[in-house]
Amino acid sequence: MATSAVHWTVNSSDTRRPIFFSSPFRQIPTKNFNISCRSAKSPPKSPPDLAEPTTNKKKNKNPSLSLSEQLQPLTTTTLSDPPPPQDQSQLISKPKSIWVNPAKPKRSVLSLQRQKRSLYSYNPQVRDLRGFAHKLNDCDATKVAFLAALEEIPHPPTRENALLILNSLKPWQKTHMFFNWVKSQNLFPVETIFYNVTMKSLRFGRQFQLIEELAEEMIRDEIELDNITYSTIITCAKRSKLFDKAVEWFERMYKTGLMPDEVTYSAILDVYAKLGKVEEVLSLYERGRASGWKPDPIAFSVLGKMFGEAGDYDGIRYVLQEMAALGVEPNLVVYNTLLEAMGKAGKPGLARSLFEEMVESGLTPNEKTLTALVKIYGKARWARDALELWERMRSNKWPMDFILYNTLLNMCADLGLEEEARMLFEDMKQSERCRPDSWSYTAMLNIYGSGGNVDEAMKLFEEMSELGIELNVMGCTCLIQGLGKARRFGDMVRVFDVAVEKGVKPDDRLCGCLLSVVSLCEETEDEDRVLSCLQQANPKLVTHVQVLQDKKIGFETIKDEFRDVIGRTAVESRRPFCNCLIDICRNKNNHERAHELLYLGTLYGLYPGLHNKTAREWCLDVRSLSIGAAHTALEEWMGTLYKIVEREEALPEMFSAQTGSGSHKFSQGLSHSFGSHVKKLAAPFRQSEEKAGSFVATREDLVSWAQSQAPSLAVTTA
DNA sequence: CTAGGGTTAG
Structure with a gap:
């Protein structure tokens, strides 16, 4: 069977080293690591578009200054620390050095003290009030119903009682109505904490606009906005993908003279990270460090995620090195983030060592850890490691969820592990919590379809119809691929028709698959049936197939049409299209056309490195x-x-x-x-x-x- | 839980 890992031996010896604390990187003094240089390398980009050249995007579409530029004057105007002593010789020799010696701290950009929360005093009426809050949660969401339910409040709405109820309300609409009611009662001044609690609930409902209105109200009524207010506003904007709003509020905070504490600071780091502004993040990080900040695991997780998204291995190393230098022990989330990042940076061996190090440190992997690792082994085609890991998962009873199951199934598809996949799929069917869903069926269709086990694939197809599990476009593609290879054109057409009827929108991969089936047809009758499917999905492609067979049509015409068809095609499907078109021409003994197509494919960059x-x-x-x-x-x-x-x-x-x-x-x-x-x-x-x-x-x-x-x-x- | 930040699938 194809379970032996071809690539295993290549990677076995060089990467088993631990990474944390005993790593070779540890010896590099952090001080000499020049961050501003490392971001000059940009991550590899996707292949160029056929139609239009890549355009240079301007970094800031906003003509205003970037945050780090703004921070400079702000720190001199709003912050009271004295400027650092001037060292004339250093200024001359290293005028633009970014690195700041921690022995002479620069003006702070964040407060090293985390904002203190007020303590709750014990409220003897907790039970009653919480029960009442649940009633409010359950009542009709209309204003009338809510006000009626409010009549039954068991104790007078004092400050403490109101706060307790506010904290126990669940849908944001209820929290909002209760908050407005409390304000309208005028029983006591509504302080910051009331706004903060309400905003938190609104954030669950992604109600950024309402949150912003509340914040403006606070400013108008001169109620203090504190770090908790700002971090709630910023994270709500972030979760709603309103990144410019998140940045705007962060800057507004500085302008009022309030310093962010580390919670607000790492929230804004994450905003810049999600925007892909690596340089800004590093600049902020570094200035925080220069202020004497010792970042915690959450901040490192933000950095790790950012570098992972950029596929930037040097960045990941930098995070590891910083943690080691500062003596910060990574927690489970940090490990998970870094494992994922290692995968995205294409370093399966280092991911494996990092995982072993994590286990040795006494942490138990969770579903996310294992999902990341299984995905990495599958992509790297490390069958031996993947199977060993699966064995360990079972014997250690490490936690499983349906995402992990589906990832394991995908890994089996990557490695051609049909038997193992069948077992996993049965496990899922037996389980309470991890029933196979559309993704699981898709993975199985992939395995059976590409493995040539068409009967099993068709069984699953029927089973899906019976159970009402949606067939998606990928599942459809896998089935059609298998049926095409087995030359079961009748079943193939039936599957296609059913899929389209159920709302599957054929994409370019599916079209490529149909086109490859066309190249397998020997009888004109079969070819016509497959082409009629393709006609529904991509009529231009069908026309092109027909025009290619007309020997009277000249090369220039073919060239224009090919360019047009390929230009409309998703980048990852262009080469498969061209391959299939060549195959079809050769099957029809039209070799001259096949050579022309190979030339055109090369001309348009579909065969780099041929x-x-x-x-x-x-x-x-x-x-x-x-x-x-x-x-x-x-x-x-x-x-x-x-x-x-x-x-x-x-x-x-x-x-x-x-x-x-x-x-x-x-x-x-x-x-x-x-x-x-x-x-x-x-x-x-x-x-x-x-x-x-x-x-x-x-x-x-x-x-x-x-x-x-x-x-x-x-x-x-x- | 009792006002705020980070991690899972073609």
Whole structure:
């Protein structure tokens, strides 16, 4: 079975080192680590759009100053600390040094004292009041019903009683009405804490506008806004994705002369992090540190998440290093965040070491930890680690939830672990809390569909209909892929029709899948059936398929239409489309068109790295090509090489063609069929003995091959 | 729980 981990040995030795506290990074003095330099590296971006070039986005669309620029004058005007002693020599030698020696602290940007909360005194009427609050929660949400229910208040609404009730109200509408009622009673001054409690409840309902109105009311009525008020406003804006509002309120706080404490400060760090403003976050972080702040695990979790989103491994290392330097022990959330980040930065080995370190430190992983790790092992195709982890999860009775189950199923799909997936799926069906949902079924359809187990896949399809579980576009794609490969065109058309009827909107991946099924059709009748499905999803693509077969149509016309079709296609589906179109043309013996399409695909950047040249070796890398496209590329290459030999131009010592060895269970076959085509063309390549899926030739092989060819035969062989 | 900040799926 395909369970052996091909890549395991590559990664086994180098990454088992622990990361925290004993890591090699620990020795690097934090002081010398220049943050402003490291953010110069930008993370890799998605491939360019065919239609329009990437535009340079301006950082601040707002003409006003950035926050860090604003902080500078604010700290000099509103904060009372004396300026640091001027050191003339240092000013001259390092005028722009960002790093500040903690021995001579700079003016503060945050208060090191967390705001104190007032203590609740014991209220003997707690039970009554809480019961009453529950009644209010349950009553009708209309104003009339609410005011009627208020009549039954068991004790007079003193300050303490009102606060207790306010704290126990659940839907935001009720909290809001009660708050307004308390204000209207005029029994006592409504202080900050009342506003804060009300805002917290409004935040649950994402009622930012109401929160903002309350804040303006506080300013108007001269009720103090404190750190709790501001952090509630900021996080509500953040959760509603109103990031500019979050920043606005943070700046308003500074303008009133109130210093943020660390809670407000890390809330705003998270706002900038979610905006992707890495430099701003680092600048704020650093200035906080320079103020003598010792960040806590929550702040580090914010930084870790930000670097993870950017896929920035250096950033993750920086977080680890800062924690080690400050002696901050990571907690479970920090570990979870950093594991996830390691995955996004493409460091499975380091994620594994970090996880082991976490377990050794005595923490028990939770569902999120395990989900992150399973996802990483699946993506890295580390079957052995994945299965070992699963075993540990079971024997240690680590917590499971349905997201973890579904992630395990996806991992099985990635690794082709059909038996294991079947067991997991059965476990889920037996369980109380983790019944299979649409995601679970999709994962199973993926496994059965790509594994060629069409009967099982169809069984699940019927089961889903019976249980009323929604078939989504990915599940549909997996099923159609499997049915197409098995040439069960009738079932395929039926599944497509049912899916569309149930509201599945075909996307480009599904169209690509239908197109690949077209390339598998031998009978015109079958082809027409599949094309009629594709017609509903993407009529332009169908027209293009037909136009390609018309040999009277010239290259320029084909080029324009191809450009148009591919330009409308999602980036990740462009190459598959082109591959399928080439396959279809070759099946119809239209080789000339296939060569044109490969040329166009290369022209529009769909096959980057197809041909790699070094002084020593030229390499044709067909790993991302379909069989037909790989054959076309080989013919094209041989033609080119023949011409080069003929013109006696310079050649390297070695030539190789890479098909890949099919480490993915379902991608085998390319190497085999490429090998046959090499034989058919009588090309001088032979299978490499050291490296599976690699075909090699020397310069001598190639030259004698070229000389043995009659010039007329050399270029295209059908 | 008894006014505020951070983490899970193509």
